[in-house]
Amino acid sequence: MSPILQAVLVITLGVGLSVGYFWLSNLILDNVLFPAKGINAGRNINLANAVRPWLFLFPAFAAMGLYLAYPVFETLRLSLIDRDKADAFVGLANYRQMMDEPKFWEALKNNFLWLLVVPAASTLMGLLIAQLTDRLRWGNIAKALIFMPMAISFVGASVIWKLVYDARPEGTEQIGVLNALYTFFTSNSPEVWLTVPFWNNFLLMIVLIWIQTGFAMVILSAALRGIPEETIEAAVVDGAGPLRIFFRIKMPQITSTIIVVWTTITITVLKVFDIVFAMTNGQWQTQVLANYMFDKLFRANDWGVGSAAAMVIMLLVLPILIWNVVSARRELR
Amino acid sequence: MAELKLTGVSKIYGGGIEVLKDINLDIQQGELVVFVGPSGCGKSTLLRMIAGLETISDGTLEIDGVRVNDMPPSQRGIAMVFQSYALYPHMTVRENMAFALKIAGKSKAEINASIETAARTLQLEPYLDRLPKALSGGQRQRVAIGRSIVREPKVFLFDEPLSNLDASLRVATRIEIAQLKEQMPDSTMVYVTHDQVEAMTLASRIVVLNNKGISQVGTPLELYKTPKNEFVACFIGSPAMNLLAGKITGTGETTTVQLDGGGVATSNVPTLDSDQGAHVNIGVRPEDLYATEPNANGASLYSGEVSFTEALGEVTLLYMDNNGEALTAKFIGIHMGLRGNTVALSAAPDNVHLFQEGLSMLHRAQRS
């Protein structure tokens, strides 16, 4: 069967089945199990209303349980067993093996570098642009253009930036902007930038910063708009200059939004895979955890160490997860 | 059209917060009963319990003699008009009105007939195919009312229906509701408001709610003339009734009270001999006070300096002060230049209320 036909079938079936499920289960609930008639009408209606939420929740939570919650525990289990020894429990052996690998430490070190640079740079750039475009007549157009990379895949962005970093042999004309500028201004020979250890990490980070700045900008821009105009006008009347207004009046009022943006980008950074995979594949000391894990799982076929690496990512995400849950619960109250 | 009977109704939220306690109330067919009270007194909660939008923690609610505690809203035969109108924004006026009827399985012809009638009554005919966002506030309010009329409910419930309208529209719509009630003399209506003018003008009976319970039930004039307690006395009427502390010095058919501020008040509320020397509060409405010369024994009701005046045109409000004891008086007409003067005031014995420990002594007399 052709995939397109299959897709149409799946859409129809999926939509049909889920609508059918909700409709039918409600029908049965209201008319067969607890009919709203007779002497027990009131009691039945209350019973039906107690059951109904679970009907509504079941498909989504079953899917999430299977596709997100269960894998966390299964990965934990996989990281503690050895596939080659008939799934024997090996304790922390996989973790120990992973820690003995220099590539792991390189990935961890790079990940921390990413965590340090990308959220900070994106948030600051986003905040800067949001503030600059705030009162601009063509601000919305400017923002749309800077926001645009959000729609571009990490792979597409990698190709775009690979062209920027491209290097041609000395003597021929450079077609990568970076080398063109570099050779023009320094008269050095061109560099193959992506192979220059340590600094190449930053070249990869620029790709993500380029993408995430738009995200930070959109949200911070809305937060700036949300600041009550009166507080700013009051500051103007009090004689505060633009800088003071920004740092003393606006910034404090959007702190919580800045934190949200920062953590959201942090999570994206922890999961970054495509960019490294497409641009260097972890060579030249650019390895990161997600790519290291992918490497272990699908190239070395070592599920134990791969799962251990995945657990390390989970561990890094955990503080943010807990913080999110706590603040969500606080809001519900 | 129906009767409503509440017996021992209470509301306790999860966490043990009690909002309403032991509410007993009979609402007769054809009445328009208004719930008033300060914000947070539970008047909206009580209405929502009647509607079935809140569960009843204790007690019973009967509509036409049938216990409806566990019935869902749609089966109680009620219709509700919300403060925010709650029109379905994605449906036209016609669809808004038809929604409930369709669910009830009415035929197309029936639905159209009801909508036409309601639209004519409420002058909504030109707007039937518009979306709510294309209507003014007053029109939306009429649609909300129309939507409840077409359902022909036993009881209409109104939850502060006028509070989202501006002042002039509020008066106009209030009159419309009063006229609507006259057109449907048999329908029972329950109306919640915090605005006492609405309560006084619309109600056949007012229920004043305070402190988790009912303070008083009565016709608007009963509440004005013979408030059962200080709370109702102060809540009904604007500006609020003045309360002055004193001691009973003369009992019998008329009562004399020596006021702590130095004045003397005479009230037509009867008292017993045993009341001699009792500490009481007298209540006098600002509009019942008139200026007087202090008589020979210096016995006016109150004498103090006018610290501030507000001229409203048809009346003038005087804010008085007598060594820290404040009082408000309302004089008909314009009275300029009184500020800073000392004025003595009196009131007719008929208009002087007596309260002991917050409760009206008149009602005590009737009780015993």
Added chain:
Amino acid sequence: MSGIAGQRSSLAWVVNLSVVFLVLLWLFPTVGLLISSLRTADQISNSGWWSALSTQESQRSPVRIGGDEQDTDSGVAITGTLFDLDGVDISAWGTSSRRPNEFAPGDTAELKDGQTLSVQADGTYQFTAPESQEGKRLPRVFSTATTPPEFTLDNYNTMLFGGGSSSISKAFLNTFTVTIPATIIPILFAAFAAYALAWMEFPGRAILIAVVVALLVVPLQLALIPLLKFHNAIGIGKGYMGVWLAHTGFGLPLAIYLLRNYMVGLPRDIIENARVDGANEFRIFTRIVLPLSFPALASFAIFQFLWTWNDLLVARVFLIDSTGQTTVMTNHIVELLGTRGGNWEILATAAFVSIAVPLVVFFAMQKYLVRGLLAGSMK
């Protein structure tokens, strides 16, 4: 603050100029790729894309002359033009790669066996030989010329309709096949769950909301092996079904979160009024809540579309098998990067085709995207 009196306009200039600079900086890389995809392989490798916008002098790639022979008194002649372009200005030319600038325009070169060749500044040439050159290789012309900007859609033509191993038409269709069901199915599941979490009273609701918030940040890396095992166990292995299910599962937390946040904001009165009107929960949901939640549904649909379209990891793990029949755009590009890393005309075109669809969606529905972002992160 435009209305405030006495503000300096120099500041406004600085702001305007810095925003212009930032916008250009942000656009520059993408524009480079777009322009590159519109140039020929030779142009890309001979000069930076930024020089394609202006008239410039460059060494042209060699052109082998050819055409019909005409008999003349002294043998045969071939005339033609080197470039299919207007506005070419040749400054020097030659016939060997060692000396590409041997002759000036208008010169006549004496070649072997009595052949002659002359090239004019505008690129027209005349070749003469004593006898017919049928079946022989004609000389190549090297030239340095100033040419106006020139662009071509050939790359797109080849990549989309050309067939061959680097063609992206199949990957393009496959990507749609992955994306559409993976966008639609989770919306339905999520909408019902979000409604229950927003408007129904039941014990444990707060905990379930917390669970959704927690699952929102669980890295999907953890799901790869367990789910691959699971898919193999239930017999769907690698394929579309697997990737649809995976995207549905991974998209649900965000979908529920966005939709719940939106639905909670719907006026309580409207929903209660529907209850008084006698609507049951199913009808309230389909007739009132769902139509009113359209903006949130649209936001999530855009998110999920962009995410599934741009995804590489999930497709690689759950879809793409060794046959290569089920490759998607992102994966195809990664493979091209490996095998055709230097062929920028191929890479740039493939990348731009893959970017084009999300960009169209982005600009058409930006309003909903922004709204969704805000709902997702500002509480």
